Amino acid sequence: MARAAVSGRLTWRVAELAEATDITKSARGLVFDVPGWPGHLPGQHVDVRLTAEDGYSVQRSYSISSAPDGERFELSVQRVADGEVSPYLCDVLSPGDRIELRGPVGGWFVWRSADQAPVTLVAGGSGIAPLMAMIRTRAAEGSRVPFRLIYSVRTPEDVYYADELRRRAREDAGLDVHLVYTRQAPEGSPEPPKRLGLATLNTHGWPADFAPNVFVCGPTGFVETVSDIFVALGHDPRRVRTERFG
Amino acid sequence: MAFGAPLSSTDTMPIVSPGFTGRRQSPDVQLPPGQYLAEDFPVLTAGPTPRVTTDRWQFTINTEAGQRYDWSWQQLIELPAEKITTDIHCVTKWSKLGTRWKGVSLDVLLEDVETAADFALVQSYGGYTTNLPLEDLIDGQAWIAYRYDGDELTPEHGGPARLLVPHLYFWKSAKWVRGIQLLLEDEPGFWESAGYHDYGDPWREQRYQGD
Numbered sequence: 001m002a003r004a005a006v007s008g009r010l011t012w013r014v015a016e017l018a019e020a021t022d023i024t025k026s027a028r029g030l031v032f033d034v035p036g037w038p039g040h041l042p043g044q045h046v047d048v049r050l051t052a053e054d055g056y057s058v059q060r061s062y063s064i065s066s067a068p069d070g071e072r073f074e075l076s077v078q079r080v081a082d083g084e085v086s087p088y089l090c091d092v093l094s095p096g097d098r099i100e101l102r103g104p105v106g107g108w109f110v111w112r113s114a115d116q117a118p119v120t121l122v123a124g125g126s127g128i129a130p131l132m133a134m135i136r137t138r139a140a141e142g143s144r145v146p147f148r149l150i151y152s153v154r155t156p157e158d159v160y161y162a163d164e165l166r167r168r169a170r171e172d173a174g175l176d177v178h179l180v181y182t183r184q185a186p187e188g189s190p191e192p193p194k195r196l197g198l199a200t201l202n203t204h205g206w207p208a209d210f211a212p213n214v215f216v217c218g219p220t221g222f223v224e225t226v227s228d229i230f231v232a233l234g235h236d237p238r239r240v241r242t243e244r245f246g
Numbered sequence: 247m248a249f250g251a252p253l254s255s256t257d258t259m260p261i262v263s264p265g266f267t268g269r270r271q272s273p274d275v276q277l278p279p280g281q282y283l284a285e286d287f288p289v290l291t292a293g294p295t296p297r298v299t300t301d302r303w304q305f306t307i308n309t310e311a312g313q314r315y316d317w318s319w320q321q322l323i324e325l326p327a328e329k330i331t332t333d334i335h336c337v338t339k340w341s342k343l344g345t346r347w348k349g350v351s352l353d354v355l356l357e358d359v360e361t362a363a364d365f366a367l368v369q370s371y372g373g374y375t376t377n378l379p380l381e382d383l384i385d386g387q388a389w390i391a392y393r394y395d396g397d398e399l400t401p402e403h404g405g406p407a408r409l410l411v412p413h414l415y416f417w418k419s420a421k422w423v424r425g426i427q428l429l430l431e432d433e434p435g436f437w438e439s440a441g442y443h444d445y446g447d448p449w450r451e452q453r454y455q456g457d
């Protein structure tokens with residue numbers, strides 16, 4: 001798995017959209033079937049290539065959000081207003097349609113289930129995608145590595161996989177989920193909306209003494225702020241892995 | 247390495263997406279394959295941004311024979327500097343045109359260095375490394391840059407100083423640069439060990455090992 005010959009990983013492959021569902025009002029979960037797919041490690045991404053009729057083509061990266069599952073995987077795409085690629089993926093691409101992609105790509109922002117260190121995951125918005133792959137892989141493999149997810153969203157409507165996360169927080173032993181709302185908190189919430197800060201990361205992440213693996217993913221500004229705080233809290237910078245979505 | 251293309255390979259025949267038109271750039275903008283034009287300046291880093299103050303900053307060149315040459319911050323900024331205006335291309339697909347930098351040419355720093363090396367491993371504060379052939383660092387192709395767009399280089403973008411090698415993908419332009427180890431044999435750096443290309447020419451789209 002994910003050790004396929006380099007030449008195989010980097011070949012452009014045909015991916016057929018098997019299913020598409022709304023994750024939130026502005027994000028779609030796209031499940032692809034890719035013949036010959038070599039498998040992936042949670043945290044890795046693919047490069048997607050779209051080509052217009054006259055041959056013009058563009059590429060973008062998308063993280064895989066599912067656990068390894070044969071030749072099938074899911075991408076979670078946030079619709080970026082005026083975007084060149086994401087609106088096409090979210091609104092036009094339909095089940096049965098085919099696109100090209102290659103991967104899996106990235107060998108650093110990866111959780112390996114053999115690593116027993118506790119894990120702190122911090123997501124901003126669509127940055128949940130590769131972290132979801134880690135949470136799902138942990139469950140699929142029956143891993144007991146303790147996981148804590150801190151997930152920052154604008155409003156309750158922006159939570160990706162809200163039902164699944166709620167269920168997993170109950171059923172996946174050793175998984176804690178903490179949501180932070182930056183614009184609007186759910187009704188009856190004990191806390192007003194606020195930005196993710198030092199206190200939350202300190203309280204809901206693993207302490208530096210436990211030498212956890214920390215994965216931070218989201219928009220650049222978010223990742224900068226959060227990873228700076230982890231360093232200030234005494235975490236070894238080499239254990240704080242980041243993925244910036246642009 | 248297997249060179250037989252799998253059945254699903256599409257290298258010969260791209261799939262056309264009906265209804266996809268894309269947002270084309272004006273025909274006089276020439277970008278490397280697979281790149282798009284960014285207006286902002288995205289950041290690519292594998293971890294937190296190291297904070298290095300200039301009073302602790304030092305730049306060192308070590309040769310394969312164990313000889314060592316170093317410069318303090320003050321010594322660096324007293325060296326003759328150049329203004330560079332150049333396009334940059336990040337492996338995560340964005341390109342930025344006409345970026346403006348100021349820095350010291352590697353030709354100046356390497357002038358008195360005696361070496362038989364063909365390769366360089368560039369080292370950064372924070373532990374990152376990247377490898378490239380020594381010949382890509384000389385002849386006016388590479389600088390230690392410490393100003394960007396008229397200002398000091400910010401930590402997110404590699405300050406106080408970064409390598410600038412704009413003819414290769416931008417991860418080769420190591421941020422927070424602290425030195426260069428000259429080597430007789432190529433040795434993969436941090437991103438290269440994680441699957442990125444040893445050379446990284448954007449015009450040949452050498453993103454990943456094997457490209």
Ligand SMILES: Cc1cc2nc3c(=O)[nH]c(=O)nc-3n(C[C@H](O)[C@H](O)[C@H](O)COP(=O)(O)OP(=O)(O)OC[C@H]3O[C@@H](n4cnc5c(N)ncnc54)[C@H](O)[C@@H]3O)c2cc1C
Nearest residue numbers: 060061062063076077078080083084085086126129245246
């Ligand atoms: C390694 C990696 C993994 C990624 N994984 C995912 C993923 O799992 N899900 C996902 O939705 N995206 C992901 N992205 C971002 C994705 O690659 C695209 O950048 C994004 O979909 C926007 O592309 P676009 O063509 O729609 O917009 P563009 O045409 O590129 O941009 C339109 C406008 O939106 C701005 N913009 C670009 N990206 C974003 C963004 N992410 N948020 C807000 N504004 C933006 C641009 O600056 C521009 O002004 C990932 C990026 C990287 C580098």
